[in-house]
Amino acid sequence: MKLAPVDYEAPRTLSEAVDLLAEYQDEASVLAGGQSLIPLLALRLAQPAVLIDINGVAELAGVSQTDGWVTIGATTREYVAEESVTIADKLPLLAAALPLIGHEAIRSRGTVGGSLAHADPAAELPAVARALDAEFVVRGPDGERVVPAAEWFEGYLTTSRQADELLTEVRFPAARPGTGTSFQEVARRHGDFAMVGLATSVTLDDGTITDARLAFAGVSDVPARATAAEEILAGQRPSAELFDEAARQAAADIDPPSDLHGSAEYRKKVAAALVRRGLREAVDNAQERQ
Amino acid sequence: MTEVDITLTVNGATRTGSTEARKTLADFLRDDLSLTGTHLGCEHGVCGACTVIVDSRAVRSCLMLAVQAAGSDVTTIEGLAMKGAGEAGGELSTLQQAMWDSHSFQCGFCTPGMVMQAAAFLSAHPDADEQQIREALSGNICRCTGYQSIVDGVLLAAERIRER
Numbered sequence: 127m128k129l130a131p132v133d134y135e136a137p138r139t140l141s142e143a144v145d146l147l148a149e150y151q152d153e154a155s156v157l158a159g160g161q162s163l164i165p166l167l168a169l170r171l172a173q174p175a176v177l178i179d180i181n182g183v184a185e186l187a188g189v190s191q192t193d194g195w196v197t198i199g200a201t202t203r204e205y206v207a208e209e210s211v212t213i214a215d216k217l218p219l220l221a222a223a224l225p226l227i228g229h230e231a232i233r234s235r236g237t238v239g240g241s242l243a244h245a246d247p248a249a250e251l252p253a254v255a256r257a258l259d260a261e262f263v264v265r266g267p268d269g270e271r272v273v274p275a276a277e278w279f280e281g282y283l284t285t286s287r288q289a290d291e292l293l294t295e296v297r298f299p300a301a302r303p304g305t306g307t308s309f310q311e312v313a314r315r316h317g318d319f320a321m322v323g324l325a326t327s328v329t330l331d332d333g334t335i336t337d338a339r340l341a342f343a344g345v346s347d348v349p350a351r352a353t354a355a356e357e358i359l360a361g362q363r364p365s366a367e368l369f370d371e372a373a374r375q376a377a378a379d380i381d382p383p384s385d386l387h388g389s390a391e392y393r394k395k396v397a398a399a400l401v402r403r404g405l406r407e408a409v410d411n412a413q414e415r416q
Numbered sequence: 417m418t419e420v421d422i423t424l425t426v427n428g429a430t431r432t433g434s435t436e437a438r439k440t441l442a443d444f445l446r447d448d449l450s451l452t453g454t455h456l457g458c459e460h461g462v463c464g465a466c467t468v469i470v471d472s473r474a475v476r477s478c479l480m481l482a483v484q485a486a487g488s489d490v491t492t493i494e495g496l497a498m499k500g501a502g503e504a505g506g507e508l509s510t511l512q513q514a515m516w517d518s519h520s521f522q523c524g525f526c527t528p529g530m531v532m533q534a535a536a537f538l539s540a541h542p543d544a545d546e547q548q549i550r551e552a553l554s555g556n557i558c559r560c561t562g563y564q565s566i567v568d569g570v571l572l573a574a575e576r577i578r579e580r
Contacts, residue, residue: 229555
Protein backbone atom coordinates (compact mmCIF):
# COMPACT_ATOMS: atom_id res chain seq x y z
CA MET A 127 0.00 0.00 0.00
CA LYS A 128 2.99 2.32 -0.34
CA LEU A 129 3.61 4.09 -3.63
CA ALA A 130 6.50 2.82 -5.75
CA PRO A 131 9.48 5.18 -6.13
CA VAL A 132 8.67 7.88 -8.64
CA ASP A 133 10.18 11.08 -9.98
CA TYR A 134 8.32 14.32 -9.44
CA GLU A 135 7.92 17.49 -11.45
CA ALA A 136 5.90 20.52 -10.36
CA PRO A 137 5.58 22.93 -13.30
CA ARG A 138 4.46 26.49 -12.49
CA THR A 139 3.11 27.40 -15.94
CA LEU A 140 1.01 25.71 -18.59
CA SER A 141 3.84 25.79 -21.14
CA GLU A 142 6.21 24.11 -18.64
CA ALA A 143 3.59 21.42 -18.01
CA VAL A 144 3.09 20.78 -21.73
CA ASP A 145 6.87 20.65 -22.31
CA LEU A 146 7.24 18.07 -19.53
CA LEU A 147 4.44 15.92 -20.97
CA ALA A 148 6.07 16.10 -24.40
CA GLU A 149 9.33 14.95 -22.83
CA TYR A 150 7.97 12.05 -20.78
CA GLN A 151 4.88 11.03 -22.80
CA ASP A 152 3.57 7.62 -21.61
CA GLU A 153 6.11 7.51 -18.78
CA ALA A 154 4.29 10.31 -16.96
CA SER A 155 1.04 10.51 -15.02
CA VAL A 156 -0.56 13.92 -14.56
CA LEU A 157 -1.33 14.53 -10.88
CA ALA A 158 -4.23 16.91 -10.22
CA GLY A 159 -6.39 16.28 -7.12
CA GLY A 160 -4.98 12.76 -6.81
CA GLN A 161 -8.19 11.27 -5.42
CA SER A 162 -8.24 8.59 -8.14
CA LEU A 163 -4.56 8.51 -9.15
CA ILE A 164 -3.02 8.13 -5.69
CA PRO A 165 -5.11 5.01 -4.87
CA LEU A 166 -3.97 3.53 -8.22
CA LEU A 167 -0.35 4.31 -7.29
CA ALA A 168 -0.78 2.96 -3.74
CA LEU A 169 -2.24 -0.29 -5.08
CA ARG A 170 0.49 -0.24 -7.76
CA LEU A 171 -2.08 -0.59 -10.50
CA ALA A 172 -0.29 2.39 -12.06
CA GLN A 173 3.50 2.76 -11.94
CA PRO A 174 4.53 5.86 -13.88
CA ALA A 175 8.20 6.89 -13.94
CA VAL A 176 7.31 10.48 -13.16
CA LEU A 177 4.43 12.44 -11.70
CA ILE A 178 3.70 15.82 -13.26
CA ASP A 179 1.92 17.72 -10.50
CA ILE A 180 -0.16 20.49 -12.10
CA ASN A 181 -1.56 21.90 -8.84
CA GLY A 182 0.91 24.78 -9.01
CA VAL A 183 -0.24 25.92 -12.46
CA ALA A 184 -2.50 28.80 -11.39
CA GLU A 185 -3.97 29.42 -14.85
CA LEU A 186 -5.60 25.96 -14.86
CA ALA A 187 -8.01 26.72 -11.99
CA GLY A 188 -11.16 28.82 -12.04
CA VAL A 189 -14.73 29.15 -13.28
CA SER A 190 -15.73 31.76 -15.87
CA GLN A 191 -18.62 32.41 -18.24
CA THR A 192 -18.86 33.89 -21.72
CA ASP A 193 -21.82 34.07 -24.15
CA GLY A 194 -23.76 30.98 -23.21
CA TRP A 195 -20.85 28.84 -22.03
CA VAL A 196 -19.38 28.16 -18.59
CA THR A 197 -15.68 27.29 -18.66
CA ILE A 198 -14.20 25.28 -15.80
CA GLY A 199 -10.43 25.09 -15.48
CA ALA A 200 -9.10 21.54 -15.23
CA THR A 201 -7.74 21.86 -11.68
CA THR A 202 -10.82 23.59 -10.24
CA ARG A 203 -11.50 21.64 -7.07
CA GLU A 204 -14.86 19.94 -6.73
CA TYR A 205 -15.73 21.81 -3.52
CA VAL A 206 -14.96 25.12 -5.25
CA ALA A 207 -17.28 24.17 -8.13
CA GLU A 208 -19.87 23.10 -5.54
CA GLU A 209 -19.74 26.58 -3.96
CA SER A 210 -19.70 28.45 -7.32
CA VAL A 211 -22.67 30.78 -7.81
CA THR A 212 -22.09 30.69 -11.58
CA ILE A 213 -22.37 26.91 -11.68
CA ALA A 214 -25.43 26.87 -9.40
CA ASP A 215 -27.11 29.40 -11.69
CA LYS A 216 -25.98 28.32 -15.16
CA LEU A 217 -25.26 24.60 -14.81
CA PRO A 218 -27.91 23.18 -12.45
CA LEU A 219 -27.22 19.62 -13.66
CA LEU A 220 -23.55 19.87 -12.70
CA ALA A 221 -24.51 21.56 -9.42
CA ALA A 222 -26.80 18.62 -8.59
CA ALA A 223 -24.11 16.04 -9.41
CA LEU A 224 -21.17 17.61 -7.53
CA PRO A 225 -22.35 16.86 -3.94
CA LEU A 226 -22.75 13.18 -4.89
CA ILE A 227 -19.04 12.76 -5.68
CA GLY A 228 -17.29 10.67 -3.02
CA HIS A 229 -17.30 12.38 0.36
CA GLU A 230 -16.56 15.87 1.64
CA ALA A 231 -12.85 15.19 2.16
CA ILE A 232 -12.56 13.78 -1.38
CA ARG A 233 -14.11 16.94 -2.84
CA SER A 234 -11.59 19.05 -0.86
CA ARG A 235 -8.86 17.83 -3.19
CA GLY A 236 -10.57 16.23 -6.20
CA THR A 237 -10.77 18.31 -9.38
CA VAL A 238 -13.39 18.61 -12.12
CA GLY A 239 -10.80 18.04 -14.86
CA GLY A 240 -9.22 15.16 -12.98
CA SER A 241 -12.48 13.23 -12.77
CA LEU A 242 -13.21 13.82 -16.45
CA ALA A 243 -9.68 12.84 -17.52
CA HIS A 244 -9.74 9.74 -15.30
CA ALA A 245 -13.01 8.80 -17.09
CA ASP A 246 -14.45 6.29 -14.67
CA PRO A 247 -17.73 5.33 -16.40
CA ALA A 248 -19.49 4.99 -13.02
CA ALA A 249 -18.55 8.52 -11.93
CA GLU A 250 -20.99 11.45 -11.96
CA LEU A 251 -19.12 14.11 -13.95
CA PRO A 252 -18.57 12.07 -17.15
CA ALA A 253 -22.35 11.48 -17.37
CA VAL A 254 -22.99 15.21 -16.89
CA ALA A 255 -20.43 16.12 -19.57
CA ARG A 256 -21.98 13.61 -21.97
CA ALA A 257 -25.54 14.81 -21.28
CA LEU A 258 -24.64 18.46 -21.87
CA ASP A 259 -22.28 17.85 -24.83
CA ALA A 260 -19.42 19.55 -23.01
CA GLU A 261 -16.25 20.45 -24.91
CA PHE A 262 -12.82 19.34 -23.74
CA VAL A 263 -9.87 21.63 -24.42
CA VAL A 264 -6.50 19.88 -24.55
CA ARG A 265 -3.10 21.38 -25.20
CA GLY A 266 -0.12 19.58 -26.72
CA PRO A 267 3.14 20.54 -28.39
CA ASP A 268 1.24 21.52 -31.57
CA GLY A 269 -1.23 23.76 -29.76
CA GLU A 270 -4.82 23.49 -28.66
CA ARG A 271 -7.50 21.01 -29.72
CA VAL A 272 -11.20 20.94 -28.76
CA VAL A 273 -12.80 17.52 -28.33
CA PRO A 274 -16.59 17.09 -28.05
CA ALA A 275 -17.77 14.90 -25.16
CA ALA A 276 -19.05 12.27 -27.63
CA GLU A 277 -15.44 11.72 -28.78
CA TRP A 278 -13.72 12.19 -25.41
CA PHE A 279 -14.73 8.96 -23.65
CA GLU A 280 -13.27 5.97 -25.50
CA GLY A 281 -13.44 3.18 -22.95
CA TYR A 282 -12.93 2.25 -19.31
CA LEU A 283 -10.55 4.91 -17.85
CA THR A 284 -9.61 5.80 -21.43
CA THR A 285 -10.06 9.09 -23.25
CA SER A 286 -8.98 10.45 -26.62
CA ARG A 287 -6.32 12.60 -24.91
CA GLN A 288 -2.92 11.81 -26.40
CA ALA A 289 0.09 11.07 -24.16
CA ASP A 290 1.61 14.51 -24.90
CA GLU A 291 -1.62 16.42 -24.31
CA LEU A 292 -2.93 18.08 -21.14
CA LEU A 293 -6.62 18.69 -20.42
CA THR A 294 -6.72 22.42 -19.65
CA GLU A 295 -10.42 23.25 -19.39
CA VAL A 296 -13.92 21.93 -19.97
CA ARG A 297 -16.69 24.10 -21.44
CA PHE A 298 -20.33 23.45 -20.66
CA PRO A 299 -23.26 25.12 -22.46
CA ALA A 300 -25.27 27.17 -19.94
CA ALA A 301 -28.83 25.99 -19.30
CA ARG A 302 -31.30 27.96 -21.42
CA PRO A 303 -34.61 29.26 -20.08
CA GLY A 304 -37.14 26.44 -20.06
CA THR A 305 -34.46 23.84 -19.34
CA GLY A 306 -34.83 21.64 -16.27
CA THR A 307 -32.34 19.05 -15.06
CA SER A 308 -31.98 16.21 -12.59
CA PHE A 309 -29.16 13.97 -11.42
CA GLN A 310 -30.32 10.63 -10.04
CA GLU A 311 -28.31 7.70 -8.73
CA VAL A 312 -28.69 4.54 -6.73
CA ALA A 313 -25.68 3.50 -4.62
CA ARG A 314 -25.26 1.06 -1.73
CA ARG A 315 -24.15 3.91 0.52
CA HIS A 316 -24.02 7.65 -0.01
CA GLY A 317 -20.64 8.50 -1.52
CA ASP A 318 -20.08 5.13 -3.14
CA PHE A 319 -19.89 4.80 -6.89
CA ALA A 320 -23.42 4.49 -8.21
CA MET A 321 -24.72 1.13 -9.40
CA VAL A 322 -26.56 3.25 -11.94
CA GLY A 323 -26.56 7.04 -12.28
CA LEU A 324 -28.48 9.23 -14.70
CA ALA A 325 -28.00 12.81 -15.84
CA THR A 326 -31.21 14.26 -17.28
CA SER A 327 -31.81 17.55 -19.06
CA VAL A 328 -35.16 18.54 -20.61
CA THR A 329 -36.04 21.75 -22.45
CA LEU A 330 -39.69 22.74 -22.71
CA ASP A 331 -41.14 25.25 -25.17
CA ASP A 332 -44.79 26.07 -24.65
CA GLY A 333 -45.34 22.76 -22.85
CA THR A 334 -43.64 20.62 -25.50
CA ILE A 335 -40.30 18.86 -25.04
CA THR A 336 -37.94 20.37 -27.62
CA ASP A 337 -34.75 18.75 -26.32
CA ALA A 338 -34.22 15.75 -24.03
CA ARG A 339 -30.89 14.36 -22.91
CA LEU A 340 -30.36 11.21 -20.85
CA ALA A 341 -26.83 10.06 -19.98
CA PHE A 342 -26.19 6.99 -17.82
CA ALA A 343 -23.27 6.34 -15.47
CA GLY A 344 -22.30 2.81 -14.52
CA VAL A 345 -23.99 0.84 -17.31
CA SER A 346 -21.09 0.39 -19.75
CA ASP A 347 -17.41 1.19 -20.22
CA VAL A 348 -18.23 4.82 -21.10
CA PRO A 349 -20.95 7.25 -19.98
CA ALA A 350 -23.82 6.38 -22.31
CA ARG A 351 -26.53 8.53 -23.94
CA ALA A 352 -29.95 6.88 -24.27
CA THR A 353 -30.52 8.22 -27.78
CA ALA A 354 -33.57 6.13 -28.70
CA ALA A 355 -35.33 7.19 -25.51
CA GLU A 356 -34.40 10.82 -26.20
CA GLU A 357 -36.01 10.54 -29.64
CA ILE A 358 -39.21 9.18 -28.09
CA LEU A 359 -39.40 12.29 -25.87
CA ALA A 360 -38.60 14.95 -28.46
CA GLY A 361 -41.64 16.84 -29.76
CA GLN A 362 -44.00 15.32 -27.17
CA ARG A 363 -45.84 16.80 -24.21
CA PRO A 364 -44.68 15.39 -20.85
CA SER A 365 -46.86 12.63 -19.36
CA ALA A 366 -46.42 9.59 -17.12
CA GLU A 367 -47.12 7.30 -20.11
CA LEU A 368 -44.45 9.03 -22.19
CA PHE A 369 -41.90 8.72 -19.37
CA ASP A 370 -42.76 5.00 -19.02
CA GLU A 371 -42.17 4.45 -22.73
CA ALA A 372 -38.83 6.30 -22.61
CA ALA A 373 -37.82 4.33 -19.50
CA ARG A 374 -38.60 0.97 -21.16
CA GLN A 375 -36.64 1.98 -24.25
CA ALA A 376 -33.64 3.24 -22.27
CA ALA A 377 -33.48 0.06 -20.15
CA ALA A 378 -33.84 -2.18 -23.23
CA ASP A 379 -30.93 -0.44 -24.96
CA ILE A 380 -28.32 -0.92 -22.22
CA ASP A 381 -26.25 -3.98 -21.40
CA PRO A 382 -25.02 -3.25 -17.87
CA PRO A 383 -22.42 -5.32 -16.01
CA SER A 384 -23.21 -7.82 -13.23
CA ASP A 385 -21.16 -7.70 -10.06
CA LEU A 386 -21.53 -8.30 -6.33
CA HIS A 387 -23.47 -5.03 -5.95
CA GLY A 388 -26.18 -5.95 -8.43
CA SER A 389 -27.02 -8.14 -11.41
CA ALA A 390 -27.40 -6.79 -14.94
CA GLU A 391 -31.13 -7.44 -14.73
CA TYR A 392 -31.38 -5.43 -11.50
CA ARG A 393 -29.40 -2.56 -13.01
CA LYS A 394 -31.82 -2.45 -15.96
CA LYS A 395 -34.73 -2.10 -13.54
CA VAL A 396 -32.91 0.63 -11.63
CA ALA A 397 -32.11 2.38 -14.93
CA ALA A 398 -35.80 2.44 -15.91
CA ALA A 399 -36.79 3.78 -12.48
CA LEU A 400 -34.15 6.51 -12.70
CA VAL A 401 -35.37 7.59 -16.15
CA ARG A 402 -38.88 8.04 -14.75
CA ARG A 403 -37.64 9.90 -11.67
CA GLY A 404 -35.17 12.00 -13.65
CA LEU A 405 -37.75 13.05 -16.23
CA ARG A 406 -40.33 13.93 -13.56
CA GLU A 407 -37.86 16.13 -11.66
CA ALA A 408 -36.34 17.70 -14.79
CA VAL A 409 -39.75 18.59 -16.22
CA ASP A 410 -40.83 20.09 -12.87
CA ASN A 411 -37.64 22.18 -12.82
CA ALA A 412 -38.13 23.20 -16.45
CA GLN A 413 -41.62 24.49 -15.70
CA GLU A 414 -40.19 26.56 -12.84
CA ARG A 415 -37.50 28.03 -15.09
CA GLN A 416 -39.86 29.06 -17.94
CA MET B 417 13.68 8.91 -7.24
CA THR B 418 13.15 12.52 -6.21
CA GLU B 419 13.88 13.89 -2.73
CA VAL B 420 12.23 17.22 -2.12
CA ASP B 421 12.78 19.72 0.70
CA ILE B 422 9.51 20.99 2.10
CA THR B 423 8.39 23.54 4.68
CA LEU B 424 4.90 23.51 6.09
CA THR B 425 3.00 24.55 9.19
CA VAL B 426 1.81 21.70 11.39
CA ASN B 427 -0.34 22.45 14.43
CA GLY B 428 0.85 26.04 14.42
CA ALA B 429 4.59 25.31 14.23
CA THR B 430 6.82 25.59 11.16
CA ARG B 431 8.24 22.20 10.22
CA THR B 432 10.78 21.34 7.55
CA GLY B 433 11.79 18.03 6.11
CA SER B 434 13.17 16.20 3.14
CA THR B 435 10.81 13.67 1.62
CA GLU B 436 10.66 11.25 -1.24
CA ALA B 437 8.08 12.35 -3.79
CA ARG B 438 6.17 9.11 -3.27
CA LYS B 439 5.64 9.65 0.45
CA THR B 440 2.09 10.49 1.46
CA LEU B 441 1.32 13.31 3.87
CA ALA B 442 0.10 10.64 6.32
CA ASP B 443 3.45 8.81 6.32
CA PHE B 444 5.33 12.11 6.57
CA LEU B 445 3.31 13.14 9.63
CA ARG B 446 3.74 9.77 11.30
CA ASP B 447 7.28 8.77 10.34
CA ASP B 448 9.10 12.08 9.90
CA LEU B 449 7.28 14.27 12.42
CA SER B 450 6.40 11.45 14.89
CA LEU B 451 2.77 12.61 14.93
CA THR B 452 1.33 9.11 15.16
CA GLY B 453 -2.12 10.30 16.20
CA THR B 454 -3.07 10.25 12.53
CA HIS B 455 -4.07 6.65 11.84
CA LEU B 456 -3.72 4.73 8.59
CA GLY B 457 -6.40 2.17 7.86
CA CYS B 458 -6.87 1.31 4.21
CA GLU B 459 -4.17 3.58 2.74
CA HIS B 460 -6.15 4.09 -0.44
CA GLY B 461 -8.78 6.63 0.43
CA VAL B 462 -11.70 4.47 1.50
CA CYS B 463 -11.81 4.44 5.31
CA GLY B 464 -11.23 8.06 6.37
CA ALA B 465 -9.05 7.18 9.40
CA CYS B 466 -6.19 9.41 8.17
CA THR B 467 -8.30 12.57 7.77
CA VAL B 468 -6.47 15.78 8.73
CA ILE B 469 -7.25 19.45 8.12
CA VAL B 470 -5.26 21.16 5.36
CA ASP B 471 -5.89 24.89 4.88
CA SER B 472 -9.25 24.66 6.70
CA ARG B 473 -10.55 21.69 4.67
CA ALA B 474 -10.80 18.04 5.73
CA VAL B 475 -8.43 16.00 3.55
CA ARG B 476 -7.43 12.35 3.44
CA SER B 477 -3.73 12.43 4.21
CA CYS B 478 -3.17 9.08 2.45
CA LEU B 479 -4.42 10.68 -0.80
CA MET B 480 -2.11 13.68 -0.70
CA LEU B 481 1.65 13.61 -1.16
CA ALA B 482 3.81 15.27 1.47
CA VAL B 483 5.39 17.43 -1.26
CA GLN B 484 1.93 18.75 -2.10
CA ALA B 485 1.51 20.02 1.46
CA ALA B 486 4.52 22.35 1.14
CA GLY B 487 3.42 25.83 2.21
CA SER B 488 0.15 24.55 3.67
CA ASP B 489 -1.28 24.86 7.16
CA VAL B 490 -1.95 21.36 8.50
CA THR B 491 -3.81 20.47 11.68
CA THR B 492 -3.69 16.92 13.04
CA ILE B 493 -5.51 15.36 15.97
CA GLU B 494 -2.56 16.42 18.17
CA GLY B 495 -3.34 20.04 17.30
CA LEU B 496 -6.94 20.15 18.49
CA ALA B 497 -6.29 20.09 22.23
CA MET B 498 -3.31 22.38 21.74
CA LYS B 499 -5.52 25.10 20.37
CA GLY B 500 -7.59 25.27 23.55
CA ALA B 501 -4.65 25.65 25.91
CA GLY B 502 -1.97 27.11 23.66
CA GLU B 503 0.38 24.20 24.22
CA ALA B 504 0.59 20.48 23.51
CA GLY B 505 -1.44 18.21 25.77
CA GLY B 506 -3.70 21.04 26.83
CA GLU B 507 -7.42 20.97 27.44
CA LEU B 508 -9.67 18.98 25.14
CA SER B 509 -11.45 21.00 22.48
CA THR B 510 -15.21 21.47 22.77
CA LEU B 511 -15.70 18.75 20.17
CA GLN B 512 -13.33 16.32 21.89
CA GLN B 513 -14.96 16.92 25.29
CA ALA B 514 -18.46 16.42 23.84
CA MET B 515 -17.38 13.15 22.19
CA TRP B 516 -15.77 12.03 25.46
CA ASP B 517 -18.98 12.87 27.35
CA SER B 518 -21.06 10.96 24.76
CA HIS B 519 -18.83 7.85 24.90
CA SER B 520 -18.57 8.29 21.14
CA PHE B 521 -15.84 5.74 20.49
CA GLN B 522 -14.81 2.23 21.43
CA CYS B 523 -11.56 0.84 20.00
CA GLY B 524 -10.22 4.22 18.94
CA PHE B 525 -8.86 3.37 15.52
CA CYS B 526 -11.22 5.59 13.53
CA THR B 527 -11.20 8.29 16.23
CA PRO B 528 -8.61 10.77 14.86
CA GLY B 529 -10.09 10.77 11.36
CA MET B 530 -13.64 10.99 12.64
CA VAL B 531 -12.77 13.86 15.01
CA MET B 532 -10.85 15.82 12.35
CA GLN B 533 -13.64 15.40 9.81
CA ALA B 534 -16.18 16.56 12.40
CA ALA B 535 -13.95 19.47 13.47
CA ALA B 536 -13.61 20.75 9.89
CA PHE B 537 -17.33 20.34 9.29
CA LEU B 538 -18.47 22.00 12.53
CA SER B 539 -16.21 25.01 12.07
CA ALA B 540 -17.89 25.64 8.69
CA HIS B 541 -21.42 24.54 9.74
CA PRO B 542 -22.03 25.14 13.47
CA ASP B 543 -25.80 25.00 12.83
CA ALA B 544 -25.73 21.53 11.25
CA ASP B 545 -28.56 19.13 12.04
CA GLU B 546 -28.27 15.37 12.53
CA GLN B 547 -28.78 14.53 8.86
CA GLN B 548 -26.07 16.96 7.73
CA ILE B 549 -23.68 15.57 10.36
CA ARG B 550 -24.34 11.99 9.21
CA GLU B 551 -23.68 13.10 5.63
CA ALA B 552 -20.44 14.87 6.59
CA LEU B 553 -19.19 11.76 8.45
CA SER B 554 -20.33 9.33 5.75
CA GLY B 555 -16.79 8.89 4.42
CA ASN B 556 -15.40 7.75 7.78
CA ILE B 557 -15.81 4.10 8.65
CA CYS B 558 -16.22 2.87 12.25
CA ARG B 559 -16.49 -0.87 12.91
CA CYS B 560 -17.42 -0.64 16.60
CA THR B 561 -20.18 1.77 17.36
CA GLY B 562 -22.87 1.73 14.72
CA TYR B 563 -22.25 5.51 14.52
CA GLN B 564 -25.08 6.61 16.84
CA SER B 565 -22.77 7.56 19.71
CA ILE B 566 -20.47 9.42 17.30
CA VAL B 567 -23.34 11.44 15.84
CA ASP B 568 -24.58 12.12 19.40
CA GLY B 569 -21.15 13.50 20.32
CA VAL B 570 -20.99 15.83 17.32
CA LEU B 571 -24.56 17.02 17.95
CA LEU B 572 -23.65 17.76 21.58
CA ALA B 573 -20.56 19.66 20.44
CA ALA B 574 -22.63 21.70 17.97
CA GLU B 575 -25.06 22.57 20.74
CA ARG B 576 -22.24 23.68 23.08
CA ILE B 577 -20.58 25.73 20.34
CA ARG B 578 -23.85 27.51 19.60
CA GLU B 579 -24.42 28.26 23.31
CA ARG B 580 -21.05 29.96 23.66
